[in-house]
Protein backbone atom coordinates (compact mmCIF):
# COMPACT_ATOMS: atom_id res chain seq x y z
CA UNK A 118 0.00 0.00 0.00
CA UNK A 119 2.97 2.31 0.51
CA UNK A 120 3.48 2.24 -3.21
CA UNK A 121 -0.13 3.18 -3.78
CA UNK A 122 0.03 6.25 -1.54
CA UNK A 123 3.52 7.49 -2.29
CA UNK A 124 4.32 6.29 -5.79
CA UNK A 125 6.07 3.41 -7.51
CA UNK A 126 9.46 4.07 -5.89
CA UNK A 127 8.03 2.91 -2.54
CA UNK A 128 7.01 -0.52 -1.36
CA UNK A 129 6.43 -3.42 -3.69
CA UNK A 130 3.91 -3.87 -6.45
CA UNK A 131 0.92 -6.15 -6.11
CA UNK A 132 2.41 -8.11 -9.03
CA UNK A 133 5.44 -8.92 -6.90
CA UNK A 134 3.18 -10.63 -4.38
CA UNK A 135 1.72 -13.00 -6.94
CA UNK A 136 2.82 -16.59 -7.29
CA UNK A 137 1.64 -20.09 -8.11
CA UNK A 138 2.89 -23.28 -6.52
CA UNK A 139 2.22 -26.96 -6.81
CA UNK A 140 2.86 -29.60 -4.20
CA UNK A 141 2.82 -33.28 -5.05
CA UNK A 142 1.16 -35.56 -2.56
CA UNK A 143 1.78 -39.28 -2.66
CA UNK A 144 -1.30 -41.29 -3.62
CA UNK A 145 -0.64 -44.63 -1.99
CA UNK A 146 -3.49 -46.43 -3.73
CA UNK A 147 -1.88 -46.03 -7.15
CA UNK A 148 1.72 -45.31 -6.27
CA UNK A 149 1.53 -42.01 -8.06
CA UNK A 150 1.60 -38.43 -6.91
CA UNK A 151 -1.34 -36.12 -7.00
CA UNK A 152 -0.88 -32.41 -7.46
CA UNK A 153 -2.32 -29.67 -5.28
CA UNK A 154 -2.10 -26.14 -6.70
CA UNK A 155 -2.07 -22.93 -4.69
CA UNK A 156 -1.99 -19.50 -6.31
CA UNK A 157 -2.05 -16.01 -4.84
CA UNK A 158 -2.62 -12.63 -6.43
CA UNK A 159 -3.20 -9.22 -4.91
CA UNK A 160 -5.16 -6.18 -5.98
CA UNK A 161 -5.72 -2.69 -4.59
CA UNK A 162 -9.25 -1.37 -4.53
CA UNK A 163 -8.91 2.38 -5.17
CA UNK A 164 -12.40 3.15 -4.01
CA UNK A 165 -12.07 1.58 -0.55
CA UNK A 166 -8.28 1.93 -0.19
CA UNK A 167 -7.92 -1.75 0.49
CA UNK A 168 -5.43 -4.43 -0.33
CA UNK A 169 -7.28 -7.58 -1.32
CA UNK A 170 -5.71 -11.00 -1.68
CA UNK A 171 -7.18 -13.70 -3.92
CA UNK A 172 -6.01 -17.27 -3.51
CA UNK A 173 -6.98 -20.37 -5.42
CA UNK A 174 -6.56 -23.98 -4.28
CA UNK A 175 -7.03 -26.76 -6.82
CA UNK A 176 -7.14 -30.48 -6.23
CA UNK A 177 -6.66 -32.26 -9.54
CA UNK A 178 -7.36 -35.96 -10.05
CA UNK A 179 -8.06 -38.31 -12.96
CA UNK A 180 -11.79 -38.53 -13.68
CA UNK A 181 -12.11 -42.12 -12.46
CA UNK A 182 -10.60 -41.19 -9.10
CA UNK A 183 -13.31 -38.80 -8.14
CA UNK A 184 -13.42 -40.24 -4.63
CA UNK A 185 -10.10 -38.50 -3.92
CA UNK A 186 -11.82 -35.13 -4.04
CA UNK A 187 -14.32 -35.89 -1.28
CA UNK A 188 -13.54 -33.89 1.75
CA UNK A 189 -13.98 -36.01 4.84
CA UNK A 190 -10.72 -36.32 6.68
CA UNK A 191 -11.73 -39.36 8.74
CA UNK A 192 -13.36 -41.47 6.06
CA UNK A 193 -10.79 -40.55 3.46
CA UNK A 194 -7.97 -41.58 5.72
CA UNK A 195 -9.54 -44.85 6.78
CA UNK A 196 -10.73 -45.94 3.36
CA UNK A 197 -7.89 -44.92 1.13
CA UNK A 198 -5.12 -44.17 3.59
CA UNK A 199 -4.60 -40.80 2.00
CA UNK A 200 -2.74 -37.93 3.52
CA UNK A 201 -5.18 -35.12 3.94
CA UNK A 202 -4.13 -32.40 1.54
CA UNK A 203 -5.14 -29.60 3.85
CA UNK A 204 -7.69 -27.45 2.08
CA UNK A 205 -8.08 -24.36 4.21
CA UNK A 206 -10.53 -21.47 4.31
CA UNK A 207 -9.97 -19.73 7.66
CA UNK A 208 -9.63 -20.57 11.33
CA UNK A 209 -13.39 -20.48 11.82
CA UNK A 210 -14.42 -23.10 9.31
CA UNK A 211 -13.82 -26.64 10.52
CA UNK A 212 -12.97 -29.57 8.27
CA UNK A 213 -16.49 -30.89 8.83
CA UNK A 214 -18.08 -27.62 7.81
CA UNK A 215 -15.89 -27.42 4.75
CA UNK A 216 -16.78 -31.01 3.84
CA UNK A 217 -20.46 -30.08 4.00
CA UNK A 218 -19.85 -27.41 1.39
CA UNK A 219 -17.38 -29.27 -0.82
CA UNK A 220 -18.96 -32.70 -1.07
CA UNK A 221 -22.32 -31.62 -2.52
CA UNK A 222 -20.49 -30.00 -5.45
CA UNK A 223 -18.77 -33.33 -6.21
CA UNK A 224 -22.03 -35.26 -5.85
CA UNK A 225 -23.78 -32.78 -8.13
CA UNK A 226 -21.07 -33.26 -10.73
CA UNK A 227 -21.53 -37.03 -10.51
CA UNK A 228 -25.30 -36.85 -10.98
CA UNK A 229 -25.05 -34.15 -13.66
CA UNK A 230 -26.95 -31.60 -11.61
CA UNK A 231 -26.16 -27.94 -11.38
CA UNK A 232 -24.39 -27.34 -8.06
CA UNK A 233 -25.19 -24.24 -6.07
CA UNK A 234 -22.20 -21.95 -6.26
CA UNK A 235 -22.71 -18.89 -4.08
CA UNK A 236 -19.97 -16.72 -2.68
CA UNK A 237 -19.71 -17.83 0.93
CA UNK A 238 -18.62 -15.46 3.67
CA UNK A 239 -17.22 -16.41 7.06
CA UNK A 240 -19.30 -14.61 9.67
CA UNK A 241 -16.27 -14.01 11.90
CA UNK A 242 -13.49 -12.82 9.59
CA UNK A 243 -15.41 -11.92 6.41
CA UNK A 244 -13.31 -14.17 4.18
CA UNK A 245 -15.19 -14.67 0.89
CA UNK A 246 -14.87 -18.03 -0.82
CA UNK A 247 -16.26 -19.98 -3.73
CA UNK A 248 -16.25 -23.74 -4.35
CA UNK A 249 -16.68 -25.61 -7.62
CA UNK A 250 -16.05 -29.04 -9.08
CA UNK A 251 -15.41 -29.15 -12.78
CA UNK A 252 -14.21 -31.42 -15.53
CA UNK A 253 -11.05 -30.58 -17.42
CA UNK A 254 -10.60 -33.04 -20.30
CA UNK A 255 -9.99 -36.41 -18.62
CA UNK A 256 -9.38 -34.86 -15.23
CA UNK A 257 -11.54 -33.53 -12.48
CA UNK A 258 -10.77 -30.44 -10.43
CA UNK A 259 -12.00 -29.15 -7.11
CA UNK A 260 -11.42 -25.39 -7.20
CA UNK A 261 -11.65 -23.22 -4.09
CA UNK A 262 -11.12 -19.51 -4.58
CA UNK A 263 -10.86 -17.16 -1.65
CA UNK A 264 -10.79 -13.35 -1.25
CA UNK A 265 -9.49 -11.54 1.83
CA UNK A 266 -9.69 -7.78 2.36
CA UNK A 267 -6.63 -6.68 4.36
CA UNK A 268 -7.67 -3.04 4.60
CA UNK A 269 -5.45 -0.02 3.94
CA UNK A 270 -2.37 -1.51 5.61
CA UNK A 271 -1.54 1.87 7.17
CA UNK A 272 -2.13 0.82 10.77
CA UNK A 273 -1.88 -2.51 12.58
CA UNK A 274 -5.02 -1.45 14.47
CA UNK A 275 -7.10 -1.27 11.32
CA UNK A 276 -9.87 -3.78 12.09
CA UNK A 277 -9.64 -5.24 8.57
CA UNK A 278 -6.00 -6.09 9.17
CA UNK A 279 -6.44 -7.03 12.84
CA UNK A 280 -8.95 -9.74 12.08
CA UNK A 281 -6.22 -11.73 10.35
CA UNK A 282 -3.50 -11.09 12.91
CA UNK A 283 -2.63 -13.99 15.18
CA UNK A 284 -3.85 -12.38 18.41
CA UNK A 285 -7.28 -11.74 16.97
CA UNK A 286 -7.40 -15.17 15.43
CA UNK A 287 -6.89 -16.78 18.82
CA UNK A 288 -9.43 -14.45 20.42
CA UNK A 289 -12.06 -15.23 17.88
CA UNK A 290 -11.41 -18.90 17.41
CA UNK A 291 -14.62 -20.82 17.14
CA UNK A 292 -17.23 -21.90 14.68
CA UNK A 293 -18.59 -19.23 12.40
CA UNK A 294 -21.88 -18.78 10.65
CA UNK A 295 -21.41 -18.95 6.90
CA UNK A 296 -23.32 -16.35 4.91
CA UNK A 297 -24.27 -16.73 1.27
CA UNK A 298 -25.65 -13.32 0.36
CA UNK A 299 -23.96 -11.16 -2.25
CA UNK A 300 -23.99 -8.12 0.05
CA UNK A 301 -21.34 -9.81 2.15
CA UNK A 302 -19.13 -10.63 -0.83
CA UNK A 303 -17.41 -7.24 -0.81
CA UNK A 304 -13.83 -8.51 -1.06
CA UNK A 305 -14.66 -10.66 -4.08
CA UNK A 306 -16.58 -7.87 -5.81
CA UNK A 307 -13.84 -5.26 -5.20
CA UNK A 308 -11.10 -7.60 -6.34
CA UNK A 309 -12.86 -8.76 -9.48
CA UNK A 310 -13.81 -5.20 -10.44
CA UNK A 311 -10.24 -3.99 -10.06
CA UNK A 312 -8.41 -6.99 -11.52
CA UNK A 313 -7.59 -7.39 -15.19
CA UNK A 314 -7.43 -11.11 -14.61
CA UNK A 315 -10.88 -12.61 -14.19
CA UNK A 316 -11.64 -15.58 -12.00
CA UNK A 317 -12.31 -17.67 -15.12
CA UNK A 318 -8.97 -16.65 -16.61
CA UNK A 319 -7.07 -17.46 -13.41
CA UNK A 320 -8.81 -20.83 -13.16
CA UNK A 321 -8.10 -21.82 -16.74
CA UNK A 322 -4.45 -20.75 -16.44
CA UNK A 323 -4.09 -22.78 -13.27
CA UNK A 324 -5.80 -25.81 -14.82
CA UNK A 325 -3.48 -25.56 -17.81
CA UNK A 326 -0.46 -25.81 -15.49
CA UNK A 327 -1.88 -29.03 -14.08
CA UNK A 328 -2.97 -30.61 -17.33
CA UNK A 329 -0.52 -33.23 -18.50
CA UNK A 330 1.89 -32.06 -15.78
CA UNK A 331 2.80 -28.95 -17.77
CA UNK A 332 4.02 -27.30 -14.56
CA UNK A 333 7.05 -29.54 -14.74
CA UNK A 334 8.16 -27.64 -17.83
CA UNK A 335 7.07 -24.18 -16.76
CA UNK A 336 7.79 -23.92 -13.06
CA UNK A 337 10.88 -24.08 -10.92
CA UNK A 338 11.27 -27.20 -8.85
CA UNK A 339 12.30 -26.89 -5.24
CA UNK A 340 14.25 -29.98 -4.29
CA UNK A 341 15.32 -31.41 -1.02
CA UNK A 342 11.99 -31.66 0.74
CA UNK A 343 9.96 -34.80 1.17
CA UNK A 344 7.02 -33.26 -0.64
CA UNK A 345 7.81 -32.34 -4.23
CA UNK A 346 7.26 -28.70 -4.79
CA UNK A 347 7.07 -26.46 -7.89
CA UNK A 348 6.96 -22.69 -7.88
CA UNK A 349 6.37 -19.81 -10.28
CA UNK A 350 6.49 -16.14 -9.31
CA UNK A 351 4.51 -13.83 -11.53
CA UNK A 352 6.74 -12.34 -14.19
CA UNK A 353 9.43 -14.92 -13.56
CA UNK A 354 11.30 -16.38 -16.46
CA UNK A 355 8.90 -18.91 -17.93
CA UNK A 356 11.27 -21.75 -18.47
CA UNK A 357 12.96 -24.27 -16.35
CA UNK A 358 16.35 -23.37 -14.91
CA UNK A 359 19.23 -25.64 -15.96
Ligand SMILES: [Zn+2]
Pocket residue numbers: 207208209210239240241242243244293
Ligand atom coordinates in the same frame (compact mmCIF):
# COMPACT_ATOMS: atom_id res chain seq x y z
ZN1 LIG B 1 -13.17 -16.89 9.35
Ligand SMILES: [Zn+2]
Pocket residue numbers: 162163164165166167307
Ligand atom coordinates in the same frame (compact mmCIF):
# COMPACT_ATOMS: atom_id res chain seq x y z
ZN1 LIG C 1 -13.58 -1.82 -2.91
Ligand SMILES: [Zn+2]
Pocket residue numbers: 318319321322
Ligand atom coordinates in the same frame (compact mmCIF):
# COMPACT_ATOMS: atom_id res chain seq x y z
ZN1 LIG D 1 -5.18 -16.51 -18.25
